[in-house]
Amino acid sequence: MKPTRFIDSVNCAIEGIIHTARTQKHMRRHFLAALFLFPLMLLLRVTETEFILISISVCFVLFAELMNTAVEAVVDLVTTEYHPQAKIAKDVAAGAVLVASIGAAVMGYLVLSKYIFPIYKEALGVVGNPSEMGTLVSLLTVVIVVVILKAISGTGTPLEGGLPSGHAAVAFSVATVVSLSTQNPLISVLTIALAVMVSHSRLLLHIHSMREVLLGAVTGIAITLLIMFLFRYYQ
Known part of the structure; x- marks a missing residue:
């Protein structure tokens, strides 16, 4: 029955939001x-206008996810069997969430980069520019450590599977080296994004688990930073 009181309408709306958060992992991630x-x-002390713009972007992403959940519920109510039109409806609704998320990401970058990038650049400068020798030693050390860890875990092969992910370790090691070499926050973010894409491909191919990929990423970053600090200290 349609609610007749305003408070009942609000309760229904809240129940819809709670249902979406409870059943949709993407909604939980957005929250x-x-x-x-x-x-x-608040910590970065953005301007009032910037706060409003980002708040609108966040609300739009949440709105798109709510509508996506509503469309999925209606489609499942009509049919639980595969149908091309049902697939189109769900895909388009999911596309709306993706478009909203991309817009929010662009808005967040344009607003927050001028606050975060100077701090990030200063942090990169603490380690300093890596030498050519330091770069080669870092990459070789990462590969050797990955092989040793895989031998200890007794899973996978040098190029496929096992703990940790060698692709993730090398990708994030390279991203760390590029970040320190350029000390350019934008280039750093882009190279890290490429490392994430390489790591994600290992998950999509079902070659590695999330745990193996994360351990690989941490291994690559930690060893590279350690070698860079050692080279800087002894130079």
Whole structure:
């Protein structure tokens, strides 16, 4: 029955939001991102206009996810069997979430980069520019450590599977080297994005688990930073 009181309508709306958060992992991730983003904006002391723009972007992403869930529920109510039109409806609704997320990401970058990038650049400068020898030693050390860890874990092969992910380790090692070499926050973010894409491909191919990929990423970053610090200290 359609609610007749305003408070009942509000309760129904809240129940819809709670249902979406409970059943949709992407909605939970959006809420977690918002939970991190809003205190960050206060910490960075963004302007009122910038706060409004990002808030609108966040709300639009949440709105798109709610509509996506509603479309999926209606389609499943009509039919639970595969149908081309049902697939189109769900794909288009998911596409709306993707478009909203991309827009929010662009907005967040344009607003927050001028606050975060100077801090990030200063942090990169603490380690300093890596030497050619330091770069080669870092990459070779990462590969050797990955092989040793795979031998200890007794899983996978040198090029496929096992703990940790060698592709993720090398990709994030390279991203770390490029970040330190250029000390350019934008280039650093782009190379890290490429490392994430390489790591994600290992998950899509079902070659590695999330745990193996994360361990590989941490291994690559930690060893590279350690070698860079050692080279800087002894130079």
